[in-house]
Amino acid sequence: MWVASFRVQGMDECMLSMKQVAEIPDDVANDMLQAGGEIIAEAQRRKITATLLQPSSGILAKSVTVTPKMKRRKGEERYVTVYPKGTHHTYMHKATPTSTPVQKIATNNEVFFINEYGAPLKEIAGKGIARAANEESAEAVDAAMFKVYDKFLESKGL
Numbered sequence: 001m002w003v004a005s006f007r008v009q010g011m012d013e014c015m016l017s018m019k020q021v022a023e024i025p026d027d028v029a030n031d032m033l034q035a036g037g038e039i040i041a042e043a044q045r046r047k048i049t050a051t052l053l054q055p056s057s058g059i060l061a062k063s064v065t066v067t068p069k070m071k072r073r074k075g076e077e078r079y080v081t082v083y084p085k086g087t088h089h090t091y092m093h094k095a096t097p098t099s100t101p102v103q104k105i106a107t108n109n110e111v112f113f114i115n116e117y118g119a120p121l122k123e124i125a126g127k128g129i130a131r132a133a134n135e136e137s138a139e140a141v142d143a144a145m146f147k148v149y150d151k152f153l154e155s156k157g158l
Contacts (some may be wrong), residue, residue: 026078030070033080035144037066040082043137047129052115059088060115063108084108146157 022031041064048061063084069080086109092101118126 008115024149024152026070028148029078030080032145032148033070033078034066034068036141037080037082039141039144040134041066043133043140044082044130047133047136048112048115049130053129058107059086060084060111063088084112096148 006025015088044064045061049058052060063086065085067081070080072078079158084107086108088106090103093104094101114124115127116130118124129142147158
């Protein structure tokens with residue numbers, strides 16, 4: 001029969017260390033989120049290129065970016081955003097059959113949204129590019145974020 005035991009000397013130091021671990025500084029959290037965001041952005045770029053097989057300039061895939069700094073929402077929720085940014089193309093739009101056409105700008109974000117969710121009124125099916133890319137890259141994102149966190153822990157001697 002094996003017996004396990006756990007002995008701690010200096011419980012106050014142990015508790016302080018655990019508290020430090022629980023309170024990740026903003027710069028470390030930002031680095032973790034950036035590392036994960038970059039993995040997701042690259043996965044989305046690859047998925048866009050593989051899914052949208054039409055000849056194109058690659059504008060949509062190249063436009064996927066990660067916000068450079070984390071943001072806060074409702075207190076302690078920290079996040080970065082990964083999204084296509086910039087202008088994709090311009091087109092002529094007629095509000096009604098008798099109105100004068102007006103030039104409109106389609107953003108990469110709008111084009112990506114249509115490709116992701118579809119446009120039923122225009123009979124465009126959604127392709128779920130972002131969802132698939134995010135799911136496929138989940139383990140790599142966790143690994144990248146943990147690598148940054150582990151470096152932080154090592155700097156604290158933990």
